Every structure is written in C-alpha cells, then in structure tokens.
Amino acid sequence: MTDLPLAAPVDLLGRPLRDLRVSVTDRCNLRCRYCMPREVFGADFPFLERDELLTFEEIERLVRALTDLGVRKVRLTGGEPLLRRDLPDLVARLTRIDALEDLALTSNGVLLSRMAGELAAAGLRRVTVSLDALDDATFRAVSDTTIPVQAVLDGISAARTAGLDPVKVNAVLQRGVNDDQVEALAGWARELGVTLRFIEFMDVGTTNRWQRDGVVPAAEVAERIAARWPIEPVDPEHPGEVAERYRYVDGAGEVGIIASVTRPFCGTCSRARLSAVGELYTCLFAAEGHDLRSLVRGEADDDALRAAVAGIWTRRSDRASELRAQDGLQGPRVEMSYIGG
Numbered sequence: 001m002t003d004l005p006l007a008a009p010v011d012l013l014g015r016p017l018r019d020l021r022v023s024v025t026d027r028c029n030l031r032c033r034y035c036m037p038r039e040v041f042g043a044d045f046p047f048l049e050r051d052e053l054l055t056f057e058e059i060e061r062l063v064r065a066l067t068d069l070g071v072r073k074v075r076l077t078g079g080e081p082l083l084r085r086d087l088p089d090l091v092a093r094l095t096r097i098d099a100l101e102d103l104a105l106t107s108n109g110v111l112l113s114r115m116a117g118e119l120a121a122a123g124l125r126r127v128t129v130s131l132d133a134l135d136d137a138t139f140r141a142v143s144d145t146t147i148p149v150q151a152v153l154d155g156i157s158a159a160r161t162a163g164l165d166p167v168k169v170n171a172v173l174q175r176g177v178n179d180d181q182v183e184a185l186a187g188w189a190r191e192l193g194v195t196l197r198f199i200e201f202m203d204v205g206t207t208n209r210w211q212r213d214g215v216v217p218a219a220e221v222a223e224r225i226a227a228r229w230p231i232e233p234v235d236p237e238h239p240g241e242v243a244e245r246y247r248y249v250d251g252a253g254e255v256g257i258i259a260s261v262t263r264p265f266c267g268t269c270s271r272a273r274l275s276a277v278g279e280l281y282t283c284l285f286a287a288e289g290h291d292l293r294s295l296v297r298g299e300a301d302d303d304a305l306r307a308a309v310a311g312i313w314t315r316r317s318d319r320a321s322e323l324r325a326q327d328g329l330q331g332p333r334v335e336m337s338y339i340g341g
C-alpha cells in the first residue's frame, strides 16, 4: 500500500481521507422502494440536466486532487452509473492515475451484460452488483420494475466472463419484504463463488419511510446463515473495513454483513462522496455538500482545489450512525441516489 502523502489531512476525530465515491448521475433505470420510491422519483421529478453534471475532465481533475490528499480508492456509483453516456471513457481516465490503488463500480447490473466487456477493456478490474432477491417476483417488487431478475444474473455472468472478478454482490434486507431471501442468496453465492454481503436497511434520505423494525439485524443474518452452513469470523483485511466477514467452514468462500445500523463504524470512516454536480459530502447522512464545481469551473488552480478539500476534511466531525436515535435520524439529509451509495 502506498504511504499517505505528507499533506494528507485528518479530520477532527483523527480519521484520514482514503475513500471516495463518485456519483456520475442521479438517474436510475430501477425504482427500488428503499432508495427511489416512484411516488417521489416519478415522471415529473427534476433530475439534473446534463450541463449541471461534472464532465469527465472535471471528475478526473478532482480525483487527482483528492489522491494528492490521501484518497487511494474510488468507487463509481449513482443513481445507476451505467446510464452515464461513455462511462468507459471515465474509467480509462481514472485508471491512468498512478496513486489510485483501487477503482471499482457499483451497479444494479441491468445493463452490465451489454457493457461489461467495454468496461473491462477500459481498465476496470472489479464490480459490485446490487441484488436484493433471487426470486423474480420479490426482485420486481423491491425494485419496482418489470425487468426480470435474470437480466441482473446475466449481467453478473457477463462481468465474470469479461474478467471483472471477483464480482461482489450486495443485498439490502428489509423485514417482511425480502428477508426470506437470505438462505437462497447465500446458497447461490456459495455455488457461484461470488462474495455476497448483506446490508442493513438504512435511514438514508427522507423519502424511503425507514422504520427501525424494517431492519434485519446483522446478528440475526449471521445466525441464520450459520444454522445452514457453519461459518467463522475472519479478521479485517484493513482498518476501516465496513463488512464483518465470515468464512464458510467447509471452504466455500466468504460472506459479509454490513451492520450500518446495529453496529455503526463511524470511528474508522475515511470516506467522502462527490455528487454528480461536484459537491463534496463528508457523510452519507449530511444535509448539504461543499461546492467544488464552482472551483473547477472557475479560476482555482490545483493548489487551491487541494486547500479547499483539506479545509473541508479537517473540519469534519461526522458520526451520524453512532448518534442515530432509536427512531432514526432527524432533520434534512440528502438522498442516496443523489450522492451515491
């Protein structure tokens, strides 16, 4: 691992800036009920206009500035990142940044069978696909879509064929909605050799009607998996790893659980998010971001950009998940489809 640069800022809780999520669009071809409920994100929703979005040149410049400050891992996300026209061109630009150790992409997988080859050719090495159910009716209900789950499964196969391996699969669980899918998803992932991670349903944004009793606690998920296939905990690979990892005792790989609600991990959170219009968010639950687009579109040189970001990061004290009250977070906060999950 590359050493942190001398100028690397730490925040008020001593956390460095290591990870960046870059949202390339706020649009999506699914309407997952927990993320973009159709009654809010309908035909009239004012999605961003193209000229508001950061260009690929602007994203590259900002990523370079952030790598100078310590960022080593970038994940492209959205909305659905594969809807952004010419996305492989952005991948190619970012893979040329030497200081970047890891470039990944999170996608709902619907367009992956069409695009996996091109993304791999542009230099992408790995992809995370979100898949909340194997059962077709459950998948369509969760994602509020007529697209069959087979499209996502085909996308995952295409990614593996293209060499975007290991594919990781993320599944958000909601009580009474898809929590009956735990064993089916785990069994499928074991057989296929993909790494599966279950994620607790979070109160991101203010439109998804989150309630605490909708969360399936990580401890329960681990117990259910262990009852079927014995598992043992695995030590984290690096500090700040968000997934609690378990190894199948029979050697069939690993499964992870991200306990964002029941066991928050703010203490090691080194992640910033860049919205599609160039606002930097220092927490998933922030109400507002810091405008960097006016700097990249203005006169600011790279020193000024770095100074602005370092200033933002050194004043950071976010730990929203640790402070979450029993009934969830209060007050305004940004939607996940806007800043990128």
Ligand code: SAM
Pocket: 028, 034, 035, 077, 078, 079, 080, 081, 106, 107, 108, 128, 129, 130, 170, 171, 172, 199, 200, 201, 202, 203, 204, 208, 336, 337, 340, 341
């Ligand atoms: N559209 C892409 C996808 O679905 O993978 C990328 C963006 S999506 C916002 C990124 C991740 O956030 C997905 O894995 C999704 O399941 C997760 N997510 C969205 N809303 C969530 C919520 N309320 N709680 C937990 N995870 C959520």
Ligand code: SF4
Pocket: 028, 029, 030, 031, 032, 035, 036, 078, 079, 080, 108, 130, 337
């Ligand atoms: Fe779209 Fe991803 Fe949100 Fe689902 S989770 S609505 S696929 S952005």
Ligand code: SF4
Pocket: 264, 265, 266, 267, 269, 270, 271, 282, 283, 284, 285, 318, 319, 320, 321, 322
């Ligand atoms: Fe990081 Fe904010 Fe999530 Fe805590 S709540 S882990 S500070 S993004």
